[in-house]
Amino acid sequence: MVLSDMASMRLIEDVYAYHGGLPLGCMYCVQGVKIVIFITGLCGDKCFYCPVSSQRLYKDVMYVDEEPLETIDDVIEEAYNIGAEGASITGGDPLLRLKRTIKVIKALKEVFGEDFHIHLYTSGRFLTVDVLVELERTGLDELRIHPTTQELWSRVELAVKHSRSLDVGVEVPVFPDKVEELWKMMLWLDRIGVKFINLNEAEVSEHNVEQIMSRNYSMAKGRPVIKGSEEAAIELVKRATRHGLKMKVHYCPARFKDYVQMRLRLIRKAMRLAKYYENVTRDGMLEYFEVLHGVEDKVLADIGEATGGKLLLPTRLAREMGLMGRIVRRYPSLRGRGLPIEIESVSKKSYDAA
Numbered sequence: 001m002v003l004s005d006m007a008s009m010r011l012i013e014d015v016y017a018y019h020g021g022l023p024l025g026c027m028y029c030v031q032g033v034k035i036v037i038f039i040t041g042l043c044g045d046k047c048f049y050c051p052v053s054s055q056r057l058y059k060d061v062m063y064v065d066e067e068p069l070e071t072i073d074d075v076i077e078e079a080y081n082i083g084a085e086g087a088s089i090t091g092g093d094p095l096l097r098l099k100r101t102i103k104v105i106k107a108l109k110e111v112f113g114e115d116f117h118i119h120l121y122t123s124g125r126f127l128t129v130d131v132l133v134e135l136e137r138t139g140l141d142e143l144r145i146h147p148t149t150q151e152l153w154s155r156v157e158l159a160v161k162h163s164r165s166l167d168v169g170v171e172v173p174v175f176p177d178k179v180e181e182l183w184k185m186m187l188w189l190d191r192i193g194v195k196f197i198n199l200n201e202a203e204v205s206e207h208n209v210e211q212i213m214s215r216n217y218s219m220a221k222g223r224p225v226i227k228g229s230e231e232a233a234i235e236l237v238k239r240a241t242r243h244g245l246k247m248k249v250h251y252c253p254a255r256f257k258d259y260v261q262m263r264l265r266l267i268r269k270a271m272r273l274a275k276y277y278e279n280v281t282r283d284g285m286l287e288y289f290e291v292l293h294g295v296e297d298k299v300l301a302d303i304g305e306a307t308g309g310k311l312l313l314p315t316r317l318a319r320e321m322g323l324m325g326r327i328v329r330r331y332p333s334l335r336g337r338g339l340p341i342e343i344e345s346v347s348k349k350s351y352d353a354a
């Protein structure tokens with residue numbers, strides 16, 4: 001079972017902090033059983049800290065788990081490939097492509113059933129009572145609002161007031177010099193009945209680095225995040241516990257997304273897509289051995305797969321037999337099209353050296 005992976009659990013214990021439990025959407029994320037649907041790069045905000053890449057931001061493009069998305073079938077296929085139990089819809093602002101968003105939610109609920117958990121991120125700028133009712137009617141489970149300005153706090157209030165089955169939460173990056181402002185907001189959110197707040201470690205990306213540095217923030221040593229963001233977030237979680245806030249407060253470290261969430265998702269996908277001659281690496285890559293001049297060997301061809309003048313075998317078997325060739329590793333991708341991205345030659349010398 002993927003969740004028992006020790007490296008992941010240690011990481012969770014080292015850096016995870018929460019008060020009152022995890023929001024339901026996060027419980028699926030931590031197991032890598034949610035697909036991430038980037039529904040559009042269009043957005044009505046201009047946050048200086050926006051981590052979205054310039055290939056995506058303000059462009060009407062779609063991705064599912066880092067792969068370009070062409071049709072809704074791609075979303076369904078990816079969900080099937082990782083054995084998903086839920087989806088996260090993000091952007092940009094998904095509400096700027098409401099019809100598309102509704103179509104995707106409907107399709108996922110139809111194919112995978114009502115229990116398939118879907119959460120959606122928005123700044124709330126385009127949120128109205130009608131939009132909220134439509135999302136709820138379609139089956140959205142959780143709404144995560146990122147109020148980019150104080151004026152948008154009213155959209156959080158609107159969502160809490162008018163939602164019936166929807167869990168309403170807030171998600172914001174944490175800046176070390178804004179702890180008091182954030183705490184004030186947290187007290188207010190707790191009073192109006194918001195279910196949770198996710199405090200994200202503020203990330204530094206190629207896209208936002210200049211803007212972040214020009215505001216006198218600095219980068220943490222060896223990690224692309226703002227120095228002090230983690231400590232500030234943990235301090236807020238502790239305060240929430242001391243004050244006994246009713247809402248859940250959860251700190252999500254940036255490294256968690258790559259090292260745990262994304263890796264677990266890749267491992268699940270690789271395990272479901274692996275051919276009989278491939279094995280899954282700790283990073284979620286698919287690995288096989290390509291034998292040099294091996295196709296003519298009938299016995300070997302029966303064990304592996306002879307294709308295009310090559311013979312593909314499980315790496316361990318090829319090594320045990322002392323075969324010459326190369327090890328190919330690739331990330332699993334939609335319809336198994338992933339390009340080989342790591343190649344390691346295995347020659348007579350490698351065996352002599354071992």
Ligand code: SF4
Pocket residue numbers: 043044045046047049050051052091092093123146148
């Ligand atoms: S609302 Fe989100 S996607 Fe839009 S600019 Fe701000 S951080 Fe980026």
